[in-house]
Amino acid sequence: MSAVVDETAVIALFKAFCGYQESEDEFEEKFVIPKEPIILDKCAQILASGHQKPEIVQKIVLIIERICRLNPSFCCSFFLSKTRGEPCDCLGELIGLLLESEDLGVQQSVYQILGTLFGRDATMNLDDRLNLRQFYAVYFPVIEQALLHAPNTAVNATLLAIELVTAFLPIHQTFLRGVFTAGKLLETLMMKLPMDCVPSVSMVIRCAVIRLLSVGIGLQSSWFSTILVHRGLLRFVYALTTPEILLKDSLLAASLRNFFQWALLNHHIEVLLDVAEKVPNLGIAEITPFSDILQFVREKPASELVEKVVAFFGIPEIERNAGGIGGRTVFGFGEF
Structure with missing residues:
Protein backbone atom coordinates (compact mmCIF):
# COMPACT_ATOMS: atom_id res chain seq x y z
CA MET A 1 0.00 0.00 0.00
CA ILE A 143 17.80 1.03 -20.66
CA GLU A 144 18.80 -1.30 -23.50
CA GLN A 145 15.54 -3.25 -23.34
CA ALA A 146 13.58 -0.01 -23.28
CA LEU A 147 15.32 1.11 -26.48
CA LEU A 148 14.80 -2.28 -28.10
CA HIS A 149 11.07 -2.31 -27.42
CA ALA A 150 10.16 1.38 -27.05
CA PRO A 151 7.11 2.48 -29.03
CA ASN A 152 7.91 5.20 -31.53
CA THR A 153 5.46 7.47 -29.71
CA ALA A 154 7.71 7.61 -26.60
CA VAL A 155 9.83 10.36 -28.13
CA ASN A 156 11.17 12.01 -24.98
CA ALA A 157 12.21 8.80 -23.24
CA THR A 158 13.77 7.36 -26.40
CA LEU A 159 15.60 10.59 -27.18
CA LEU A 160 17.09 10.93 -23.68
CA ALA A 161 18.08 7.25 -23.58
CA ILE A 162 19.87 7.57 -26.95
CA GLU A 163 21.58 10.76 -25.78
CA LEU A 164 22.72 8.95 -22.63
CA VAL A 165 24.28 6.15 -24.68
CA THR A 166 25.89 8.77 -26.94
CA ALA A 167 27.39 10.60 -23.97
CA PHE A 168 28.76 7.37 -22.49
CA LEU A 169 30.21 5.99 -25.74
CA PRO A 170 33.58 7.85 -25.78
CA ILE A 171 34.32 7.19 -22.09
CA HIS A 172 32.85 3.69 -21.68
CA GLN A 173 34.11 2.07 -24.87
CA THR A 174 34.99 -1.23 -23.18
CA PHE A 175 31.46 -1.72 -21.88
CA LEU A 176 29.54 -0.42 -24.89
CA ARG A 177 31.67 -2.34 -27.34
CA GLY A 178 30.41 -5.49 -25.66
CA VAL A 179 26.82 -4.22 -25.78
CA PHE A 180 26.97 -3.32 -29.49
CA THR A 181 28.88 -6.47 -30.44
CA ALA A 182 26.75 -9.02 -28.61
CA GLY A 183 23.29 -7.51 -28.92
CA LYS A 184 20.83 -5.96 -31.34
CA LEU A 185 20.79 -2.45 -29.87
CA LEU A 186 22.75 -0.71 -32.61
CA GLU A 187 20.83 -2.41 -35.41
CA THR A 188 17.49 -1.67 -33.74
CA LEU A 189 18.34 2.02 -33.47
CA MET A 190 19.54 2.19 -37.07
CA MET A 191 16.33 0.58 -38.30
CA LYS A 192 14.62 3.82 -37.28
CA LEU A 193 16.57 5.79 -39.91
CA PRO A 194 14.76 5.04 -43.22
CA MET A 195 11.96 7.46 -44.05
CA ASP A 196 9.62 4.60 -44.90
CA CYS A 197 10.09 2.68 -41.64
CA VAL A 198 6.87 1.42 -40.07
CA PRO A 199 5.63 2.73 -37.71
CA SER A 200 6.90 6.21 -38.50
CA VAL A 201 9.66 7.76 -36.40
CA SER A 202 10.10 11.34 -35.25
CA MET A 203 12.79 13.24 -37.16
CA VAL A 204 14.45 14.20 -33.88
CA ILE A 205 15.02 10.50 -33.14
CA ARG A 206 16.67 10.04 -36.54
CA CYS A 207 18.99 12.95 -35.79
CA ALA A 208 19.80 11.48 -32.37
CA VAL A 209 20.71 8.12 -33.93
CA ILE A 210 22.94 9.83 -36.53
CA ARG A 211 24.61 11.77 -33.72
CA LEU A 212 25.32 8.49 -31.91
CA LEU A 213 26.85 7.10 -35.11
CA SER A 214 28.93 10.26 -35.58
CA VAL A 215 30.36 9.95 -32.07
CA GLY A 216 31.16 6.28 -32.73
CA ILE A 217 32.79 6.95 -36.10
CA GLY A 218 34.65 9.86 -34.50
CA LEU A 219 36.49 7.53 -32.13
CA GLN A 220 40.17 7.04 -32.91
CA SER A 221 39.69 3.32 -32.35
CA SER A 222 38.17 1.44 -35.29
CA TRP A 223 35.92 -1.08 -33.53
CA PHE A 224 32.72 0.93 -34.08
CA SER A 225 33.26 1.38 -37.81
CA THR A 226 34.15 -2.32 -38.06
CA ILE A 227 30.75 -3.27 -36.62
CA LEU A 228 28.95 -0.93 -39.02
CA VAL A 229 30.64 -2.36 -42.12
CA HIS A 230 30.89 -5.99 -41.09
CA ARG A 231 27.20 -6.23 -40.21
CA GLY A 232 26.06 -4.22 -43.21
CA LEU A 233 24.45 -1.59 -40.99
CA LEU A 234 25.49 1.29 -43.23
CA ARG A 235 22.60 0.36 -45.52
CA PHE A 236 20.27 2.14 -43.09
CA VAL A 237 22.35 5.32 -43.39
CA TYR A 238 22.39 5.06 -47.19
CA ALA A 239 18.58 4.89 -47.11
CA LEU A 240 18.64 8.49 -45.87
CA THR A 241 21.52 9.63 -48.06
CA THR A 242 19.64 11.05 -51.02
CA PRO A 243 20.10 14.36 -52.89
CA GLU A 244 16.67 15.50 -51.71
CA ILE A 245 17.69 15.19 -48.05
CA LEU A 246 21.34 16.23 -48.30
CA LEU A 247 20.65 19.46 -50.19
CA LYS A 248 18.13 20.70 -47.64
CA ASP A 249 19.11 23.18 -44.95
CA SER A 250 18.09 20.87 -42.12
CA LEU A 251 19.50 19.28 -38.98
CA LEU A 252 19.18 15.83 -40.55
CA ALA A 253 21.23 16.83 -43.61
CA ALA A 254 23.91 18.42 -41.42
CA SER A 255 24.00 15.32 -39.20
CA LEU A 256 24.46 13.01 -42.19
CA ARG A 257 27.26 15.10 -43.69
CA ASN A 258 28.94 15.27 -40.29
CA PHE A 259 28.87 11.47 -39.98
CA PHE A 260 30.61 10.90 -43.32
CA GLN A 261 33.02 13.76 -42.68
CA TRP A 262 34.18 12.08 -39.45
CA ALA A 263 34.77 8.84 -41.36
CA LEU A 264 37.00 10.75 -43.77
CA LEU A 265 38.85 12.74 -41.11
CA ASN A 266 39.65 9.62 -39.08
CA HIS A 267 40.52 7.58 -42.20
CA HIS A 268 38.22 4.70 -41.31
CA ILE A 269 39.25 2.92 -44.49
CA GLU A 270 36.66 0.16 -44.61
CA VAL A 271 33.87 2.71 -44.25
CA LEU A 272 35.40 4.90 -46.96
CA LEU A 273 35.72 1.94 -49.32
CA ASP A 274 32.10 1.00 -48.68
CA VAL A 275 30.99 4.59 -49.31
CA ALA A 276 33.04 4.80 -52.52
CA GLU A 277 31.32 1.62 -53.72
CA LYS A 278 27.78 2.83 -52.96
CA VAL A 279 27.94 6.57 -53.73
CA PRO A 280 27.86 6.33 -57.57
CA ASN A 281 24.50 4.56 -57.37
CA LEU A 282 22.99 7.16 -55.03
CA GLY A 283 23.42 10.23 -57.23
CA ILE A 284 25.39 12.13 -54.59
CA ALA A 285 28.94 11.82 -55.95
CA GLU A 286 29.22 15.59 -56.48
CA ILE A 287 28.05 16.52 -52.97
CA THR A 288 30.54 17.20 -50.19
CA PRO A 289 31.91 15.21 -48.38
CA PHE A 290 31.19 12.32 -50.77
CA SER A 291 33.21 13.92 -53.55
CA ASP A 292 36.12 14.22 -51.10
CA ILE A 293 35.77 10.56 -50.12
CA LEU A 294 35.80 9.44 -53.76
CA GLN A 295 38.86 11.56 -54.44
CA PHE A 296 40.62 10.15 -51.37
CA VAL A 297 39.97 6.55 -52.45
CA ARG A 298 40.95 7.24 -56.09
CA GLU A 299 44.25 8.86 -55.12
CA LYS A 300 45.32 6.03 -52.83
CA PRO A 301 46.84 2.94 -54.48
CA ALA A 302 44.94 -0.25 -53.73
CA SER A 303 47.97 -1.76 -52.01
CA GLU A 304 48.24 1.26 -49.69
CA LEU A 305 44.55 1.04 -48.80
CA VAL A 306 44.96 -2.61 -47.91
CA GLU A 307 48.01 -1.79 -45.80
CA LYS A 308 46.06 0.88 -43.93
CA VAL A 309 43.24 -1.55 -43.20
CA VAL A 310 45.75 -4.17 -42.05
CA ALA A 311 47.40 -1.65 -39.75
CA PHE A 312 44.03 -0.44 -38.47
CA PHE A 313 42.53 -3.83 -37.67
CA GLY A 314 45.59 -5.98 -37.07
CA ILE A 315 44.88 -8.59 -39.76
CA PRO A 316 47.42 -11.42 -40.03
CA GLU A 317 49.56 -11.69 -43.19
CA ILE A 318 47.96 -14.98 -44.26
CA GLU A 319 44.51 -13.33 -44.28
CA ARG A 320 45.85 -10.20 -45.95
CA ASN A 321 46.64 -12.21 -49.08
CA ALA A 322 43.26 -13.93 -49.26
CA GLY A 323 41.80 -11.74 -52.00
CA GLY A 324 41.15 -8.27 -53.36
CA ILE A 325 39.55 -5.15 -51.96
CA GLY A 326 36.14 -5.81 -53.47
CA GLY A 327 35.27 -8.80 -51.25
CA ARG A 328 33.66 -8.53 -47.83
CA THR A 329 35.65 -11.48 -46.42
CA VAL A 330 39.02 -10.41 -47.79
CA PHE A 331 40.06 -8.86 -44.49
CA GLY A 332 39.41 -12.03 -42.54
CA PHE A 333 36.65 -10.79 -40.22
CA GLY A 334 34.85 -13.59 -38.40
CA GLU A 335 31.57 -13.43 -36.54
CA PHE A 336 31.55 -11.31 -33.43
Whole structure:
Protein backbone atom coordinates (compact mmCIF):
# COMPACT_ATOMS: atom_id res chain seq x y z
CA MET A 1 0.00 0.00 0.00
CA SER A 2 1.53 3.29 -1.03
CA ALA A 3 2.16 5.94 1.58
CA VAL A 4 1.28 9.53 0.78
CA VAL A 5 4.04 11.93 1.72
CA ASP A 6 3.34 15.27 3.39
CA GLU A 7 3.85 17.76 0.58
CA THR A 8 4.63 20.59 3.01
CA ALA A 9 7.52 18.63 4.50
CA VAL A 10 8.97 17.89 1.07
CA ILE A 11 8.67 21.52 -0.01
CA ALA A 12 10.41 22.62 3.19
CA LEU A 13 13.20 20.13 2.55
CA PHE A 14 13.48 21.28 -1.06
CA LYS A 15 13.70 24.95 -0.05
CA ALA A 16 16.26 24.22 2.64
CA PHE A 17 18.51 22.21 0.39
CA CYS A 18 18.06 23.67 -3.08
CA GLY A 19 17.58 27.36 -2.22
CA TYR A 20 14.58 29.61 -1.82
CA GLN A 21 13.17 32.66 -3.52
CA GLU A 22 12.51 35.78 -1.42
CA SER A 23 10.89 37.70 -4.27
CA GLU A 24 10.73 37.76 -8.05
CA ASP A 25 13.86 39.92 -8.18
CA GLU A 26 15.95 38.15 -5.57
CA PHE A 27 17.11 34.56 -5.41
CA GLU A 28 19.32 33.30 -2.62
CA GLU A 29 21.11 29.97 -2.84
CA LYS A 30 21.44 28.09 0.43
CA PHE A 31 23.88 25.23 0.26
CA VAL A 32 22.86 23.30 3.32
CA ILE A 33 24.85 20.07 3.27
CA PRO A 34 23.48 17.65 5.83
CA LYS A 35 24.80 14.13 6.01
CA GLU A 36 24.16 12.80 2.53
CA PRO A 37 23.10 9.28 3.60
CA ILE A 38 20.22 10.67 5.67
CA ILE A 39 18.89 12.84 2.84
CA LEU A 40 19.36 10.16 0.18
CA ASP A 41 17.71 7.52 2.36
CA LYS A 42 14.67 9.75 2.83
CA CYS A 43 14.46 10.49 -0.90
CA ALA A 44 14.84 6.80 -1.76
CA GLN A 45 12.11 5.83 0.69
CA ILE A 46 9.71 8.38 -0.79
CA LEU A 47 10.34 7.22 -4.36
CA ALA A 48 9.93 3.58 -3.36
CA SER A 49 6.82 4.13 -1.22
CA GLY A 50 4.47 4.23 -4.17
CA HIS A 51 2.76 6.72 -6.45
CA GLN A 52 3.20 10.28 -5.23
CA LYS A 53 1.95 13.59 -6.53
CA PRO A 54 3.94 14.79 -9.56
CA GLU A 55 5.09 17.83 -7.56
CA ILE A 56 6.54 15.57 -4.86
CA VAL A 57 8.41 13.41 -7.37
CA GLN A 58 9.73 16.48 -9.15
CA LYS A 59 11.14 18.00 -5.96
CA ILE A 60 12.65 14.73 -4.74
CA VAL A 61 14.42 14.21 -8.06
CA LEU A 62 15.74 17.78 -8.00
CA ILE A 63 17.11 17.23 -4.49
CA ILE A 64 18.85 14.04 -5.62
CA GLU A 65 20.26 15.86 -8.65
CA ARG A 66 21.72 18.59 -6.41
CA ILE A 67 23.30 16.07 -4.02
CA CYS A 68 24.80 14.12 -6.91
CA ARG A 69 26.43 17.27 -8.24
CA LEU A 70 27.91 18.00 -4.81
CA ASN A 71 29.30 14.52 -4.23
CA PRO A 72 29.01 12.24 -7.29
CA SER A 73 31.46 9.60 -6.09
CA PHE A 74 29.66 9.06 -2.79
CA CYS A 75 26.22 9.07 -4.43
CA CYS A 76 27.34 6.53 -7.03
CA SER A 77 28.48 4.14 -4.30
CA PHE A 78 25.34 4.81 -2.26
CA PHE A 79 22.92 4.00 -5.07
CA LEU A 80 24.74 0.90 -6.22
CA SER A 81 25.00 -0.52 -2.70
CA LYS A 82 21.21 -0.74 -2.78
CA THR A 83 21.44 -3.67 -5.19
CA ARG A 84 23.18 -5.82 -2.58
CA GLY A 85 20.24 -7.21 -0.71
CA GLU A 86 18.64 -4.02 0.62
CA PRO A 87 14.97 -3.50 -0.26
CA CYS A 88 15.15 0.07 -1.62
CA ASP A 89 16.46 0.43 -5.16
CA CYS A 90 16.52 4.18 -5.72
CA LEU A 91 18.61 4.03 -8.89
CA GLY A 92 16.14 1.60 -10.43
CA GLU A 93 13.29 3.95 -9.50
CA LEU A 94 15.12 6.85 -11.14
CA ILE A 95 15.75 4.93 -14.36
CA GLY A 96 12.07 4.01 -14.36
CA LEU A 97 11.23 7.71 -14.21
CA LEU A 98 13.58 8.43 -17.12
CA LEU A 99 11.86 5.82 -19.26
CA GLU A 100 8.24 6.15 -18.13
CA SER A 101 7.57 9.54 -16.55
CA GLU A 102 5.20 11.90 -18.35
CA ASP A 103 7.05 14.90 -16.86
CA LEU A 104 9.83 15.99 -19.23
CA GLY A 105 11.45 18.01 -16.42
CA VAL A 106 11.73 14.90 -14.26
CA GLN A 107 13.13 12.90 -17.17
CA GLN A 108 15.75 15.56 -17.87
CA SER A 109 16.74 15.68 -14.18
CA VAL A 110 17.23 11.91 -14.13
CA TYR A 111 19.30 12.20 -17.31
CA GLN A 112 21.52 14.72 -15.51
CA ILE A 113 21.76 12.45 -12.46
CA LEU A 114 22.89 9.46 -14.51
CA GLY A 115 25.34 11.61 -16.44
CA THR A 116 26.79 13.00 -13.21
CA LEU A 117 27.09 9.58 -11.58
CA PHE A 118 28.49 7.59 -14.49
CA GLY A 119 29.59 10.06 -17.17
CA ARG A 120 33.10 10.26 -15.76
CA ASP A 121 36.38 8.67 -16.77
CA ALA A 122 36.80 5.82 -14.30
CA THR A 123 40.20 4.57 -15.41
CA MET A 124 42.06 6.07 -12.44
CA ASN A 125 39.65 5.01 -9.68
CA LEU A 126 39.11 1.34 -8.86
CA ASP A 127 35.86 1.97 -6.96
CA ASP A 128 34.42 3.89 -9.91
CA ARG A 129 35.43 1.07 -12.22
CA LEU A 130 33.65 -1.48 -10.03
CA ASN A 131 30.59 0.77 -9.87
CA LEU A 132 30.55 1.02 -13.66
CA ARG A 133 30.71 -2.76 -13.97
CA GLN A 134 27.72 -3.04 -11.69
CA PHE A 135 25.82 -0.33 -13.55
CA TYR A 136 26.33 -2.05 -16.91
CA ALA A 137 25.53 -5.47 -15.44
CA VAL A 138 22.37 -4.51 -13.53
CA TYR A 139 20.93 -1.24 -14.81
CA PHE A 140 22.06 -0.64 -18.37
CA PRO A 141 20.15 -3.73 -19.61
CA VAL A 142 16.96 -1.96 -18.46
CA ILE A 143 17.80 1.03 -20.66
CA GLU A 144 18.80 -1.30 -23.50
CA GLN A 145 15.54 -3.25 -23.34
CA ALA A 146 13.58 -0.01 -23.28
CA LEU A 147 15.32 1.11 -26.48
CA LEU A 148 14.80 -2.28 -28.10
CA HIS A 149 11.07 -2.31 -27.42
CA ALA A 150 10.16 1.38 -27.05
CA PRO A 151 7.11 2.48 -29.03
CA ASN A 152 7.91 5.20 -31.53
CA THR A 153 5.46 7.47 -29.71
CA ALA A 154 7.71 7.61 -26.60
CA VAL A 155 9.83 10.36 -28.13
CA ASN A 156 11.17 12.01 -24.98
CA ALA A 157 12.21 8.80 -23.24
CA THR A 158 13.77 7.36 -26.40
CA LEU A 159 15.60 10.59 -27.18
CA LEU A 160 17.09 10.93 -23.68
CA ALA A 161 18.08 7.25 -23.58
CA ILE A 162 19.87 7.57 -26.95
CA GLU A 163 21.58 10.76 -25.78
CA LEU A 164 22.72 8.95 -22.63
CA VAL A 165 24.28 6.15 -24.68
CA THR A 166 25.89 8.77 -26.94
CA ALA A 167 27.39 10.60 -23.97
CA PHE A 168 28.76 7.37 -22.49
CA LEU A 169 30.21 5.99 -25.74
CA PRO A 170 33.58 7.85 -25.78
CA ILE A 171 34.32 7.19 -22.09
CA HIS A 172 32.85 3.69 -21.68
CA GLN A 173 34.11 2.07 -24.87
CA THR A 174 34.99 -1.23 -23.18
CA PHE A 175 31.46 -1.72 -21.88
CA LEU A 176 29.54 -0.42 -24.89
CA ARG A 177 31.67 -2.34 -27.34
CA GLY A 178 30.41 -5.49 -25.66
CA VAL A 179 26.82 -4.22 -25.78
CA PHE A 180 26.97 -3.32 -29.49
CA THR A 181 28.88 -6.47 -30.44
CA ALA A 182 26.75 -9.02 -28.61
CA GLY A 183 23.29 -7.51 -28.92
CA LYS A 184 20.83 -5.96 -31.34
CA LEU A 185 20.79 -2.45 -29.87
CA LEU A 186 22.75 -0.71 -32.61
CA GLU A 187 20.83 -2.41 -35.41
CA THR A 188 17.49 -1.67 -33.74
CA LEU A 189 18.34 2.02 -33.47
CA MET A 190 19.54 2.19 -37.07
CA MET A 191 16.33 0.58 -38.30
CA LYS A 192 14.62 3.82 -37.28
CA LEU A 193 16.57 5.79 -39.91
CA PRO A 194 14.76 5.04 -43.22
CA MET A 195 11.96 7.46 -44.05
CA ASP A 196 9.62 4.60 -44.90
CA CYS A 197 10.09 2.68 -41.64
CA VAL A 198 6.87 1.42 -40.07
CA PRO A 199 5.63 2.73 -37.71
CA SER A 200 6.90 6.21 -38.50
CA VAL A 201 9.66 7.76 -36.40
CA SER A 202 10.10 11.34 -35.25
CA MET A 203 12.79 13.24 -37.16
CA VAL A 204 14.45 14.20 -33.88
CA ILE A 205 15.02 10.50 -33.14
CA ARG A 206 16.67 10.04 -36.54
CA CYS A 207 18.99 12.95 -35.79
CA ALA A 208 19.80 11.48 -32.37
CA VAL A 209 20.71 8.12 -33.93
CA ILE A 210 22.94 9.83 -36.53
CA ARG A 211 24.61 11.77 -33.72
CA LEU A 212 25.32 8.49 -31.91
CA LEU A 213 26.85 7.10 -35.11
CA SER A 214 28.93 10.26 -35.58
CA VAL A 215 30.36 9.95 -32.07
CA GLY A 216 31.16 6.28 -32.73
CA ILE A 217 32.79 6.95 -36.10
CA GLY A 218 34.65 9.86 -34.50
CA LEU A 219 36.49 7.53 -32.13
CA GLN A 220 40.17 7.04 -32.91
CA SER A 221 39.69 3.32 -32.35
CA SER A 222 38.17 1.44 -35.29
CA TRP A 223 35.92 -1.08 -33.53
CA PHE A 224 32.72 0.93 -34.08
CA SER A 225 33.26 1.38 -37.81
CA THR A 226 34.15 -2.32 -38.06
CA ILE A 227 30.75 -3.27 -36.62
CA LEU A 228 28.95 -0.93 -39.02
CA VAL A 229 30.64 -2.36 -42.12
CA HIS A 230 30.89 -5.99 -41.09
CA ARG A 231 27.20 -6.23 -40.21
CA GLY A 232 26.06 -4.22 -43.21
CA LEU A 233 24.45 -1.59 -40.99
CA LEU A 234 25.49 1.29 -43.23
CA ARG A 235 22.60 0.36 -45.52
CA PHE A 236 20.27 2.14 -43.09
CA VAL A 237 22.35 5.32 -43.39
CA TYR A 238 22.39 5.06 -47.19
CA ALA A 239 18.58 4.89 -47.11
CA LEU A 240 18.64 8.49 -45.87
CA THR A 241 21.52 9.63 -48.06
CA THR A 242 19.64 11.05 -51.02
CA PRO A 243 20.10 14.36 -52.89
CA GLU A 244 16.67 15.50 -51.71
CA ILE A 245 17.69 15.19 -48.05
CA LEU A 246 21.34 16.23 -48.30
CA LEU A 247 20.65 19.46 -50.19
CA LYS A 248 18.13 20.70 -47.64
CA ASP A 249 19.11 23.18 -44.95
CA SER A 250 18.09 20.87 -42.12
CA LEU A 251 19.50 19.28 -38.98
CA LEU A 252 19.18 15.83 -40.55
CA ALA A 253 21.23 16.83 -43.61
CA ALA A 254 23.91 18.42 -41.42
CA SER A 255 24.00 15.32 -39.20
CA LEU A 256 24.46 13.01 -42.19
CA ARG A 257 27.26 15.10 -43.69
CA ASN A 258 28.94 15.27 -40.29
CA PHE A 259 28.87 11.47 -39.98
CA PHE A 260 30.61 10.90 -43.32
CA GLN A 261 33.02 13.76 -42.68
CA TRP A 262 34.18 12.08 -39.45
CA ALA A 263 34.77 8.84 -41.36
CA LEU A 264 37.00 10.75 -43.77
CA LEU A 265 38.85 12.74 -41.11
CA ASN A 266 39.65 9.62 -39.08
CA HIS A 267 40.52 7.58 -42.20
CA HIS A 268 38.22 4.70 -41.31
CA ILE A 269 39.25 2.92 -44.49
CA GLU A 270 36.66 0.16 -44.61
CA VAL A 271 33.87 2.71 -44.25
CA LEU A 272 35.40 4.90 -46.96
CA LEU A 273 35.72 1.94 -49.32
CA ASP A 274 32.10 1.00 -48.68
CA VAL A 275 30.99 4.59 -49.31
CA ALA A 276 33.04 4.80 -52.52
CA GLU A 277 31.32 1.62 -53.72
CA LYS A 278 27.78 2.83 -52.96
CA VAL A 279 27.94 6.57 -53.73
CA PRO A 280 27.86 6.33 -57.57
CA ASN A 281 24.50 4.56 -57.37
CA LEU A 282 22.99 7.16 -55.03
CA GLY A 283 23.42 10.23 -57.23
CA ILE A 284 25.39 12.13 -54.59
CA ALA A 285 28.94 11.82 -55.95
CA GLU A 286 29.22 15.59 -56.48
CA ILE A 287 28.05 16.52 -52.97
CA THR A 288 30.54 17.20 -50.19
CA PRO A 289 31.91 15.21 -48.38
CA PHE A 290 31.19 12.32 -50.77
CA SER A 291 33.21 13.92 -53.55
CA ASP A 292 36.12 14.22 -51.10
CA ILE A 293 35.77 10.56 -50.12
CA LEU A 294 35.80 9.44 -53.76
CA GLN A 295 38.86 11.56 -54.44
CA PHE A 296 40.62 10.15 -51.37
CA VAL A 297 39.97 6.55 -52.45
CA ARG A 298 40.95 7.24 -56.09
CA GLU A 299 44.25 8.86 -55.12
CA LYS A 300 45.32 6.03 -52.83
CA PRO A 301 46.84 2.94 -54.48
CA ALA A 302 44.94 -0.25 -53.73
CA SER A 303 47.97 -1.76 -52.01
CA GLU A 304 48.24 1.26 -49.69
CA LEU A 305 44.55 1.04 -48.80
CA VAL A 306 44.96 -2.61 -47.91
CA GLU A 307 48.01 -1.79 -45.80
CA LYS A 308 46.06 0.88 -43.93
CA VAL A 309 43.24 -1.55 -43.20
CA VAL A 310 45.75 -4.17 -42.05
CA ALA A 311 47.40 -1.65 -39.75
CA PHE A 312 44.03 -0.44 -38.47
CA PHE A 313 42.53 -3.83 -37.67
CA GLY A 314 45.59 -5.98 -37.07
CA ILE A 315 44.88 -8.59 -39.76
CA PRO A 316 47.42 -11.42 -40.03
CA GLU A 317 49.56 -11.69 -43.19
CA ILE A 318 47.96 -14.98 -44.26
CA GLU A 319 44.51 -13.33 -44.28
CA ARG A 320 45.85 -10.20 -45.95
CA ASN A 321 46.64 -12.21 -49.08
CA ALA A 322 43.26 -13.93 -49.26
CA GLY A 323 41.80 -11.74 -52.00
CA GLY A 324 41.15 -8.27 -53.36
CA ILE A 325 39.55 -5.15 -51.96
CA GLY A 326 36.14 -5.81 -53.47
CA GLY A 327 35.27 -8.80 -51.25
CA ARG A 328 33.66 -8.53 -47.83
CA THR A 329 35.65 -11.48 -46.42
CA VAL A 330 39.02 -10.41 -47.79
CA PHE A 331 40.06 -8.86 -44.49
CA GLY A 332 39.41 -12.03 -42.54
CA PHE A 333 36.65 -10.79 -40.22
CA GLY A 334 34.85 -13.59 -38.40
CA GLU A 335 31.57 -13.43 -36.54
CA PHE A 336 31.55 -11.31 -33.43
